[in-house]
Amino acid sequence: MASPLDIQDDTLTERQQAVLDAVLALMVEQGGELTMNAVARRASCSKESLYKWFGDREGLLTATVRWQASKVRAGNYDRTRLDALALRDSLIRFAVNWLGVISSPTSIALNRVAIAQSGGGARTPGEGASLGAIMLANGRFAIGARLKPVLDAGREAGLIVFDDTETAFRSFIGLVGRDVQIRLLLGDTLNLTPAEIESDAARATDQFLTLYGTGNPLPERSKINA
Amino acid sequence: MASPLDIQDDTLTERQQAVLDAVLALMVEQGGELTMNAVARRASCSKESLYKWFGDREGLLTATVRWQASKVRAGNYDRTRLDALALRDSLIRFAVNWLGVISSPTSIALNRVAIAQSGGGARTPGEGASLGAIMLANGRFAIGARLKPVLDAGREAGLIVFDDTETAFRSFIGLVGRDVQIRLLLGDTLNLTPAEIESDAARATDQFLTLYGTGNPLPERSKINA
DNA sequence: CGAGAACCGTAACGTACGGTACGGACCTCT
DNA sequence: AGAGGTCCGTACCGTACGTTACGGTTCTCG
Numbered sequence: 001m002a003s004p005l006d007i008q009d010d011t012l013t014e015r016q017q018a019v020l021d022a023v024l025a026l027m028v029e030q031g032g033e034l035t036m037n038a039v040a041r042r043a044s045c046s047k048e049s050l051y052k053w054f055g056d057r058e059g060l061l062t063a064t065v066r067w068q069a070s071k072v073r074a075g076n077y078d079r080t081r082l083d084a085l086a087l088r089d090s091l092i093r094f095a096v097n098w099l100g101v102i103s104s105p106t107s108i109a110l111n112r113v114a115i116a117q118s119g120g121g122a123r124t125p126g127e128g129a130s131l132g133a134i135m136l137a138n139g140r141f142a143i144g145a146r147l148k149p150v151l152d153a154g155r156e157a158g159l160i161v162f163d164d165t166e167t168a169f170r171s172f173i174g175l176v177g178r179d180v181q182i183r184l185l186l187g188d189t190l191n192l193t194p195a196e197i198e199s200d201a202a203r204a205t206d207q208f209l210t211l212y213g214t215g216n217p218l219p220e221r222s223k224i225n226a
Numbered sequence: 227m228a229s230p231l232d233i234q235d236d237t238l239t240e241r242q243q244a245v246l247d248a249v250l251a252l253m254v255e256q257g258g259e260l261t262m263n264a265v266a267r268r269a270s271c272s273k274e275s276l277y278k279w280f281g282d283r284e285g286l287l288t289a290t291v292r293w294q295a296s297k298v299r300a301g302n303y304d305r306t307r308l309d310a311l312a313l314r315d316s317l318i319r320f321a322v323n324w325l326g327v328i329s330s331p332t333s334i335a336l337n338r339v340a341i342a343q344s345g346g347g348a349r350t351p352g353e354g355a356s357l358g359a360i361m362l363a364n365g366r367f368a369i370g371a372r373l374k375p376v377l378d379a380g381r382e383a384g385l386i387v388f389d390d391t392e393t394a395f396r397s398f399i400g401l402v403g404r405d406v407q408i409r410l411l412l413g414d415t416l417n418l419t420p421a422e423i424e425s426d427a428a429r430a431t432d433q434f435l436t437l438y439g440t441g442n443p444l445p446e447r448s449k450i451n452a
Numbered sequence: 453c454g455a456g457a458a459c460c461g462t463a464a465c466g467t468a469c470g471g472t473a474c475g476g477a478c479c480t481c482t
Numbered sequence: 483a484g485a486g487g488t489c490c491g492t493a494c495c496g497t498a499c500g501t502t503a504c505g506g507t508t509c510t511c512g
Binding site (some may be wrong): 044047209 | 459461
Binding site (some may be wrong): 056 | 498499500501503504507
């Protein structure tokens with residue numbers, strides 16, 4: 001998984017970035033059914049330019065995924081002054097951010113396209129990686145790489161305990177995300193308000209700390225079983 | 227959500243069922259790119275019969291989803307003799323079954339098709355419900371309706387405590403499923419062995435009981451933080 | 453000012469696919 | 483045996499879409 005899926009040269013003209021934004025907007029408001037004609041019309045550019053810049057349709061999609069990924073990357077979560085409260089705060093902020101991302105129309109549309117294309121079975125040998133792999137590298141795995149240092153720091157500080165960071169991380173995102181992503185992808189209108197996201201993030205974090213905490217000052221039990 | 231999405235008349239000829247099984251096989255081994263020609267060839271039937279039996283392409287897909295759903299429906303989980311061990315056992319059995327379903331190639335392929343089609347934005351007014359809605363009704367919500375009585379019985383027996391059954395249920399499936407489904411849908415080759423499924427189910431169940439249990443005989447803590 | 457490049461809008465081409473029509477084989481019932 | 487129905491295999495039609503080609507316009511640079 002050390003392939004260069006998560007890096008990009010960012011050699012993109014302003015114009016090209018505008019085109020990719022148009023693709024994103026089109027994906028969001030019109031679903032995965034995305035034609036080159038529609039993109040050209042929406043972006044007010046010629047199809048010739050589209051093919052000149054991105055090669056073919058798959059190249060355009062790939063560039064769009066990478067472009068969105070480059071916009072989502074948020075700052076790391078600091079692990080200075082790690083007491084129980086700071087850890088809880090970091091986890092909650094992470095959960096809020098992640099829930100906001102996966103429930104955003106852009107993320108949903110992009111995942112839809114990647115999933116639809118990811119089923120194309122027999123991939124020709126020379127062909128580049130599927131969109132699904134790019135989504136995983138920039139989404140799920142990038143997220144993990146960002147949060148795991150926080151968990152490790154929490155363990156070193158004696159606030160939480162676990163054997164495998166990966167397992168702990170997966171339990172956390174399970175508690176945070178639950179069935180949100182699959183339901184949204186299947187078209188469930190599950191509009192999460194910012195307040196719900198905030199409370200879900202806090203509930204999941206407290207549940208996680210109940211499971212993996214060492215018993216340092218934690219919120220009382222009644223708030224967990226919402 | 228009381229729409230007749232989860233019932234079907236099952237007025238299907240043996241021949242038609244064979245056709246739908248061919249569709250499923252084709253979806254699994256060839257991904258979502260499914261053409262009527264390929265189905266006819268694979269099922270050794272004429273396209274004319276396809277259209278006669280299922281109306282159009284969407285009808286064929288819908289019938290396929292319903293057909294698969296009708297095959298997956300498992301028996302209810304008995305809630306007789308409910309002590310802590312029996313509850314734990316029921317939850318583990320449920321988790322094993324569900325993990326097996328969502329990680330099966332058939333389920334993945336079907337979800338892929340439903341998700342791809344579910345993005346088709348502007349649905350014509352007269353048109354039937356999307357495949358995504360059918361998948362949700364027969365998958366996620368049917369599962370919930372099947373497990374919630376178990377949870378409620380556990381609560382009535384004083385073994386677990388929660389305010390909202392739905393919230394407790396969602397926490398449970400979050401702990402069980404974690405990121406498995408989205409990763410598989412995006413093409414991650416995450417081949418779960420039966421042994422892993424079994425241990426994941428036990429871990430998730432014990433975590434759930436740690437969060438929602440009332441303190442009755444539960445497995446010791448060390449086994450939870452695997 | 454003039455040559456060249458970049459780009460927009462549109463037209464054209466080839467293919468793939470959803471949907472329909474037709475001929476022939478088999479099976480059933482009388 | 484013959485009529486009617488069901489179904490398979492194949493050919494066919496219309497359209498949509500990816501991709502390419504071309505004329506016209508604007509911008510850049512000498």
